[in-house]
Amino acid sequence: MHSLSGSQPGLLGFQQNLTCFFNNFNHGLKNPESDIQSAVSANNVNLVASELIASDPVRSHSLFLAGYLYYDLCERQICRGRLFEGLSYAKEAFRLRSQLFKRKFTFSIEALVEKYNESGDIGEIAQTAINGPKNLQVHRIVASELWSFDSSSSNLCGCYLSPWNVLQCYLESILQVGCINEMIGNGVEAESFLLWGKSISCSQNLPLFEATFSSILGKLYRKKRLWNFAEQELQSAKRILVDSSSHCSCIRCRLMLEANLDQQLGDLFRNLFDISIINDSKGKLSRAEVLYKSALEKLNCSEWKNIICDAESNVDLAVRNTIINGEDVAGNAATQPEAIGARKGRKTKNVSKSVMKEQHVIPERRSSRVTRSRFRSSQNQSTTCTGEAQIEISKHSNGNVASKLSDTCWEKDSSLLGKGSCMEELTSEIACFCNQTKCWHCLPAEIMKSGLLIYFINMKWEYAHRKLLVRILTGTGKCLGYGDQTHEIHEVVWQSISVLVSRNAYTQTCSSAHRTFLLDLIGRETVGDTFAIERAAILYRIGWMTLKGFHSKVARIDCCDLSKVQLSKTVHWLKLAFVLSREVPVLFQKVSRLLSAIYLLSATSEHFALPSCKALSESHWASYFHQASLGTHLNNQFFPSTSGRSNAQRFVDSGDLNGVVSSCAHTETSTLLRLAPGSVNDLEQFVMNFYVGLPGTAIICISLLGHDYTNLLQELLLYPSSIHAWLLLSRLNSKNQPVVLLLPLDSVLEEVSDDAAPNDDNARACQELRQLMNSGKKWHCPWGSTVVDNIAPAFKMILEENFMTSSGCPLEDTKSTRSLWWMVRKKVDHQLGKLLSNLEDSWLGPWRHVLLGDCLDCRSLNTVHKKLVQDLKSKCKMDINESYLKLFLGAAKFDIKEACLSQRCLRKGCYTGKLEHHEQENSQTNGIDDVSALASQLIREAVNELHMEDAICREPIILVLDLEVQMLPWESIPILRQQEVYRMPSVGSISIILERSQRYHELACTNAAAFPLIDPLDAFYLLNPSGDLSSTQAEFENWFRDQNFEGKAGTVPTAEELATALKSHDLYLYFGHGSGEQYLSKDEIQGLEKCAATVLMGCSSGSLRLNGCYVPRGVSLSYIQAGSPVTIANLWEVTDKDIDRFGKAVLNAWLRERMDLVDCSQCNQLVKEFEAMKIKGRKGNSRKKSASSNLTETANSGSSTNACEHRPTVGSFVGRARESCTLPFLNGASPVCYGVPTGIMKKKDL
Secondary structure (H helix, E strand, O other), X not given: OHHHOOOHHHHHHHHHHHHOOOOOOOOOXXXXXXXXXXXXXXXXXXXXXXXXXXXXXXXXXXXXXXXXXXXXXXXXXXXXXXXXXXXXXXXXXXXXXXHHHHHHEEEXXXXXXXXXXXXXXXXXXXEEEEEEEEEEEEOHHHHOHHHXXXXXXXXXXXXXXXXXXXXXXXXXXXXXXXXXXHHOOOHHHHHHHHHHHHHHHHHOOOHHHHHHHHHHHHHHHHHOOOHHHHHHHHHXXXXXXXXXXHHOOOHHHHHHHHHHHHHHHHHHHHHHHHHOOOOOHHHHHHHHHHHHHHHHHHHOOHHHHOOOOOHHHHHHHHHHHOEOOOEOOOOOEOOOHHHOOOHHHHHHHOOOOOOOOOOOOOOXXXXXXXXXXXXXXXXXXXXXXXXXXXXXXXXXHHOOEOOOOOOOOOOOOOEOOEOOOOOHHHHHHHHHHHHHHOOHHHHHHHHHHHOOHHHHHHHHHHHHHHHHHHXXXXXXXXXXXXXXXHHHHHHHHHHHHHHHHOOOOOOOOOOHHHHHHHHHHHOOOOOOOOOHHHHHHHHHHHHHHHHHOOOOHHHHHHOOHHHOOOHHHHHHHHHHHHHHOOOOHHHHHHHHHHHHHHHHHHHHOHHHOOOOOOOOOHHHHHHHHHHHOOOHHHHHHHOHHHHOHHHHHHHHHHOOHHHOOOOOOXXXXXXXXXXXXXXXXXHHHHHHHHHHOOOOOEEEEEEEEOOHHHHHHHHXXXXXXXXXXXXXXXXXXXXXXXXXXXXXXXXXXXXXXXXXXXXXXXXXXXXXXXXXXXXXXXXXXXXXXXXXXXXXXXXXXHHHHHHHHHOOOOOOOOHHHHHHHHHHHHHHHHHHHHHHHHHHHHHHHHHHHHHOOOEOOOHHHHHHHHHHHHHHHHHOOOOOOHHXXXXXXXXXXXXOOHHHHOHHHHHHOEEEOOOHHHHHHOHHHHHHHOOOHHHHHHHHHHHHHHOOOOOOOEOOEEEEEOOOOOOOOHXXXXXXXXXXXXXXXXXXXXXXXXXXXXXXXXXXOOOOOOOOEEOOOOEEEEEOOXXXXXXXXXXXXXXXXXXXXXXXXXXXXXXXXXXXXXXXXXXEEEEOOOOOOOOOOHHHHHOOOOOOEEEEOOOOOOOOEEEOOEEEEOHHHHHHHHOOOEEEEEOOOOOHHHHHHHHHHHHHHHHHHHHOOOOOHHHHHHHHHHHHOOOOOOOOOOOOHHHOHHHXXXXXXXXXXXXXXXXXXXXXXXXXXHOOOOOOOOOXXXXXXXXXXXXXXXOOOO
8 A cells, every 4th residue: 555655546446445345434433534435435536537638648557447447347336236327338438448458559450240130030041240350560669668678666657557457458448338238128239349359369368358258249139039050159258268277276266157057057057948949949958057057056166165254364365365465445553564575576577477377366375465556467367267147246356255354143242243233224224133143234434444455355356256146046946936946945045045145155044034035135225235136036026925824824834934025015125126127228128117016916806905005106106117118228328428329330340449439427317317316215206207207198008918927917817727918007187096907818810801802813813923923032020929929920911911912923914923923912911901900909998099199179078978967976985996997088989998987997997808608707806997887877977978979089109019019010909000209218218208399398398398499491311312113202302302302312312411410400301211320320310419300211111129138129210319300210111102102191291380370369369368368478387387378479470480289190191191002011001200299390491
């Protein structure tokens, strides 16, 4: 410490590196004796690092030190579950290290072609281009620096900076950024970084780095469901480890890498068994179990247990094996003055070693001085040795895997600090337990108090060791789950809990009191928890097990405490998991979905009743958690300061290593709190604020629950086993109480029979035509495999046949073949229309009306509704959900069955569907929920009164679809086909688009409307850029010119031209092949600050390619992220003439609407009313402005926009345009509207 006293950055970096996993190290320190906590605060580290790189040019040593500061600061955020903040620091560290790397090395970029399976189907291989380094070598001038190095300097800035140290740091940062991107779901970015790092490792013959990169790539490919590639990478990593065993002198590092690979291979074989895509599935499960067992043996071997000792011997052992350099870690004076010195010579001795020779950790059982250079090398060595990480990026960089600084959890002797080792303010209730058991949370405080370096190093080892141990135990428990071995599963969970909260990870938790204490600890919210995400995963697992054993009386009597957890406590723990996992998309989705199901069940069955919440009903909680489970990966893409997609991809494509990130600002990081609050105590208020902030437009969230949920819900509701999946539907907005439905799907939508089938001769001819057109072509399903394929397999078959018959006919163009071609096409079109009708009937049934938008200007409905509510309350003494009742009455012209009138649904807005035969068997029980005869009569009279109403105008709706159902054309089911429907990836993305539109209008000094506005005459077109769609060009080119549109036809513009057009116009029209991504990439689109509304009429321009557990890919999402208010695009392949007719019908309707813009009578009437009430000039909340003052301004502004909320918006014309297609379903159902309701205005200067 003394030798670092002259370098504040060096001292700070040393302290931060040792304490980066001590987020709760103040736990138990009543009178801290050092100021290390404030010294290593994120603000202070940021400040020091910024000062280091403030000069121009920045010195190499400053880049080196600042890179380390940001790198370790990232580690601190990651272990607390703050992945996005950690990613921003990781990118900054990578940016600095990239600059240093380019100073030390020279290389060129080489395009490599790799085989790749894009579809996820085994055996289907495509090719993709990636970039790798070529001719990587040290700069000549750098090679000569060693000879001028002053070996006598004790100044860190005067020390020799080896190019191999630089290379090591550079690879560590690549690994860090790649791993974090993998964790948050950015699969494309993660793969780009990892492949780049692997290429460098291979080129420089660094086997341990190569094995590490291959290990993480194997995990990534497994989660992408690219099974063959995953196994290839993992087996390759295993071979590398075997061949290079002599390169890893640290046995713990090697054991960690080997255990990690066993765990990854175990996960792979377990997944292969789970999806049943192979013949020998049971053999794969057995192999997974063997691999998990092997991994556990490596982590439980004597190499780890030898360093477990009691508190007293720990002190002696530390003194014998480690010489402290005159001060402890906190900077306090120590008693070993002879330790000072020898630092200079040690640094000099290592300057010429290769990166692999500099990777050894601190040797065990050897008395040696722990210098900064050796310590850094030891920590960084395990970057290559500890392998893949889930949130364990920390283990890559810091060698953290550990010794057991503890005794058993129930030993009553005092620890290093003695008694009183819990912070009274936070954990007063369990302080006495901590004094006796010495839990994990108290350990950092004791280590800080001791100040002994060996304890800090061992703590870092322990951190990574426990993280890997929990992952292995999780895999083991999942294998046991296939055999319903409840008791064994519980034992594994107990072990996992003990690993996270007990001082000794090997404690046998036999005592009932001890287990109660462990449950209490795992379910408590802990400030600065270093196992935040692991804790969330275990709490989710406990919640799932609680529900699985809900009706098992035997398990509750004979099994352990995990079988006796109350549902209310389970919900509390799941809410804690919800908060802790808010930045881990996959886990966050699982927790959210389970909470939504529980609250829905609690509202519809007394068996699952939960304590009531005064402010929020069950439907509020259920719909909130349901919407939170949707778009969990995509939500992260709407925060540009953290996602960094465009820069990350560009770095690999161009080799511009400085372009990955330009700054470390966190100005928008706080916006991520939209997903969840920072504490479970704030959750209720957070949910209330969420509903206040919603738009007035109805948002419909739809999920299909299959696989595990099918069985879970059947068991909970005691339903027969004929259910194939469950439909979860939520309807929410700011004006009404939510409605939530859970409907069982007990039928499979097989191939639809054709009532108008051709005669036998024509049928044979059609079959021959199909076979000829199929030759040499293969349709790749963009979603791979989802639950839709199990319950509606006909949809995939229809799209495959559409592809075969839509992409050109290889036969001779004769009258007969053309007739046959049309016969096939019309048959497939009929099948799709019939399938969508069957889908509505069998999936939604009488509840289809819940999808309809709210009624507009329907005074008779308001009158009838108001009277009915009064009658039901006064005459029937019913507590009514008024918003649901109004929705029910608004759908009076549709066939509404008695099921929609249950007491619970009318009161709470929640309903769990029943199978017809099951409902008959339990009619006596179900009768309890029936409304009274008088109430039913009053409702029927109200419905009959409204049946005489003419066609009702409705507000638009916005669909938020689960990724597993987004490929279906919901907009074309019968009840929605003529309605105005938009779709968005998440509820959060809706708010962001509306807020961006409002900010734009404010900056432009125009009237802010409740929704975005466009002028369709302010358009730019890109027409037939490939030059092979002559009929499309002939159809539109002259017409576009007549409208004075700007654009290009028959030529390819530059990317800069298109980017400028998107920023400067209101509307962008693309008529060509695909989505136009070949002319302007997704990354360039996402980088735009402002983006026009878009119409993309190419094949599959709106299709989303699912990417396993990662962010789906689709250009339509890129336009949304760039701020486009609406994007009309196609879900599948279409034929040119039909889609041209659709496009022209939509554009003509928009232009007519623009031409017909006049003052709105409703707005004028409201203005008069406001003036009479003397509120014309009143200011209010910006969101509410559209309801009062904005109407006045809009009406008065006249020629400025001529837009209001009562006029049709762009999506209202799409449904009508579908009917202009010759094939109204095969082509007409393909276009959908991504975005939000967008109005049409008239600009003054057009």
